[in-house]
Amino acid sequence: MATVYKLHPENPQGRKVETIAAALRQGAVALYPTDTVYAIGCDLNHKGAVQRVRQLKQLANEKPLTFLCASLSNIADYAIVSDGAYRLIRRLIPGPFTFLLPATRQVPRLVMSPKRRTTGIRVPNHAPCLALVESLNNPVISTSALTLLPDVGPGEAIDKMVMFDTLEKLVDIIVDDDQPLGYEVSTILDMEGEAPLIVRQGLGWQTALDWGAQPV
Numbered sequence: 776m777a778t779v780y781k782l783h784p785e786n787p788q789g790r791k792v793e794t795i796a797a798a799l800r801q802g803a804v805a806l807y808p809t810d811t812v813y814a815i816g817c818d819l820n821h822k823g824a825v826q827r828v829r830q831l832k833q834l835a836n837e838k839p840l841t842f843l844c845a846s847l848s849n850i851a852d853y854a855i856v857s858d859g860a861y862r863l864i865r866r867l868i869p870g871p872f873t874f875l876l877p878a879t880r881q882v883p884r885l886v887m888s889p890k891r892r893t894t895g896i897r898v899p900n901h902a903p904c905l906a907l908v909e910s911l912n913n914p915v916i917s918t919s920a921l922t923l924l925p926d927v928g929p930g931e932a933i934d935k936m937v938m939f940d941t942l943e944k945l946v947d948i949i950v951d952d953d954q955p956l957g958y959e960v961s962t963i964l965d966m967e968g969e970a971p972l973i974v975r976q977g978l979g980w981q982t983a984l985d986w987g988a989q990p991v
Contacts, residue, residue: 777806777943784952787903789910796910798948804828806942807950809843810901811871811961811978812919813938815946816843819914825885828916831923831945839888841873841895842914845905850874850896853882853914860966866986868898869905871961871978886916897961903952919960933958964988 799818817824854876878887878894963975971988
């Protein structure tokens with residue numbers, strides 16, 4: 776059964792954050808809130824935990840996994856960021872945006888797209904997420920947990936306690952920030968070309984459009 780940690784949504788308790796980070800370093804898989812939807816995640820650099828996440832989501836190895844970083848400088852450690860991409864990302868983070876970028880050698884093969892060698896990176900506008908990434912000192916895998924819930928249609932309301940009860944045997948840690956569930960996904964921006972492309976419209980897509988991103 777998963778251990779539940781309640782974190783303050785604006786000022787997450789440091790000791791609890793450190794405890795969660797320590798568990799992630801040892802290979803724990805967590806169910807946790809973001810600024811979009813609840814996510815399933817783990818330490819980017821723990822191969823066994825990443826494989827567990829893939830198995831939970833039934834994702835083939837060629838399907839890239841998104842992960843969370845704490846800042847633009849962290850993004851530059853894991854992705855090749857052009858001058859144009861840098862300017863746009865700087866305006867949009869932290870926020871509900873996933874950036875598809877060429878991966879550096881620091882990104883594990885199990886996480887990136889093997890054919891395109893790209894990776895998806897986010898800097899969420901969510902204090903518990905940022906505190907956890909900073910405490911772990913590694914990016915955290917982030918893939919939607921909503922798709923693991925049976926018989927949930929698009930836009931259908933979900934009780935958070937029901938979600939916890941449904942998924943508690945699949946994860947080691949549940950993080951509760953005492954906030955309502957989010958249902959809208961992030962906006963995905965393909966940053967590989969000369970012009971950033973909005974390949975999925977989610978939260979904040981109009982803002983990305985205003986700053987120069989182009990619809991597909």
